[in-house]
Amino acid sequence: MSDLLERLRGRGWRMTSQRRVVAEVLDGEHVHLTADEVHARAARRLPEISRATVYNTLGELVSLGEVVEVSTDGRAKRYDPNAHRPHQHLVCSGCGTIRDVHATGDPLADLPAEERFGFTVSGVEVTYRGLCPACA
Amino acid sequence: MSDLLERLRGRGWRMTSQRRVVAEVLDGEHVHLTADEVHARAARRLPEISRATVYNTLGELVSLGEVVEVSTDGRAKRYDPNAHRPHQHLVCSGCGTIRDVHATGDPLADLPAEERFGFTVSGVEVTYRGLCPACA
DNA sequence: TCCTACGATGGACATGGTCCAAGTCAAGAA
DNA sequence: TTCTTGACTTGGACCATGTCCATCGTAGGA
Known part of the structure; x- marks a missing residue:
């Protein structure tokens, strides 16, 4: 950036x-x-x-x-600001902190055509939820 | 329900x-x-x-x-209200409509331990974005 | 340097949500 | 059945986030 x-x-x-x-x-x-x-x-x-x-x-x-x-x-x-590198978010349910993480796999490939209902699908967001070490 | x-x-x-x-x-x-x-x-x-x-x-x-x-x-x-059946959401960027969809794969399995940074991960949300037939 | 259209300002307004003191009532006790 | 009580509801004030708009300022080209 x-x-x-x-x-x-x-x-x-x-x-x-x-x-x-x-x-x-x-x-x-x-x-x-x-x-x-x-x-x-x-x-x-x-x-x-x-x-x-x-x-x-x-x-x-x-x-x-x-x-x-x-x-x-x-x-x-x-x-x-990290818009140019695909990533997911890991959000702490306790304090709300957000961390960038990198998962394997491609969620777009996991949505078969018959589950798209005619939509033009352009992107996908993945948000993991849990508790950070401090809140656990 | x-x-x-x-x-x-x-x-x-x-x-x-x-x-x-x-x-x-x-x-x-x-x-x-x-x-x-x-x-x-x-x-x-x-x-x-x-x-x-x-x-x-x-x-x-x-x-x-x-x-x-x-x-x-x-x-x-x-x-x-469909809380007891795992699913994802397909959101129209035009009109905001939300549809429940069912993708294959398990995003939780796609997040390796070294990308969890000590979090206790309890769930994941997947949101697909695109345009519905009416808005496209 | 001067012009001018694009950008900045700040205050009013809109929307979505929360809080609280007072009144109401569901459901167990007798 | 009636009584009792504490959980639930109410409505309005309040708060947080975000948007709009008339006016002023200024970046950058002529």
């Missing part, structure tokens, strides 16, 4: 300081932040950045496929 | 008309309703039922394992 800024500029984006800071916050993190967490971290470097701008920028990064939105609990969505 | 009321009574639940109506609404539906949809349908038969009671009852049914909460889009959670 380190060349994210270049890719965005290449797509005709106007590069503002706000967008740069949001992208850098995501880039530096290996956890999956909520929009408010992104806003809080961005505001440490750019105190006047508004929530609306963070939401807008995150939404744009999602529609460009640079980050993935994950909503595992019906509360705040989280943003996963 | 037709013996749900018996099971709940067996667990010491006080059987109120509100709980009965909520359970019957879920029982009669094959789609995955939101809490507000459950409330609306329950209110057709019990006009004074409150939102809080519907939320409470749904939460209790979830913690008893009688229904499953699904949050596929970060908006309203949906309630899946």
Whole structure:
């Protein structure tokens, strides 16, 4: 993701300081932040950045496929900057922590045509649930 | 799920008309309703039922394992009464419809021990995404 | 350097969900 | 059957997350 800024500029984006800071916050993190967490971290470097701008920028990064939105609990969505490497999520039912994991197998191949009901299937998300060592 | 009321009574639940109506609404539906949809349908038969009671009852049914909460889009959670038969969900990115599907394979077996990071893994959710025939 | 359209701002608004004090009632006791 | 009591319900306030919009600011091309 380190060349994210270049890719965005290449797509005709106007590069503002706000967008740069949001992208850098995501880039530096290996956890999956909520929009408010992104806003809080961005505001440490750019105190006047508004929530609306963070939401807008995150939404744009999602529609460009640079980050993935994950909503595992019906509360705040989280943003996963690791969009270019397929992976699954392991969520702790105790504390809500999300870890990226890599499973074998291809769930898309496990859905036979007669179970697709005419849908054009484009992707699949796999979420494992359990308790982390600290919560167990 | 037709013996749900018996099971709940067996667990010491006080059987109120509100709980009965909520359970019957879920029982009669094959789609995955939101809490507000459950409330609306329950209110057709019990006009004074409150939102809080519907939320409470749904939460209790979830913690008893009688229904499953699904949050596929970060908006309203949906309630899946088909909790006793393992299945996956096929979600239309256009209109949000959710269909139950049955894939082959066992995703739990696809997560090797070294990718579990000490978690006690208890379950897995698989969500396929795509466009339904009407939206394609 | 100047223009201008695109982006940022912040505050109002929308939606989904939770909390709580007070009133109600299911079901066991007598 | 009636009584009793604590679990359940109610409705409205409140909270968290997210969206909208009118106005202002500025990146980047001319």
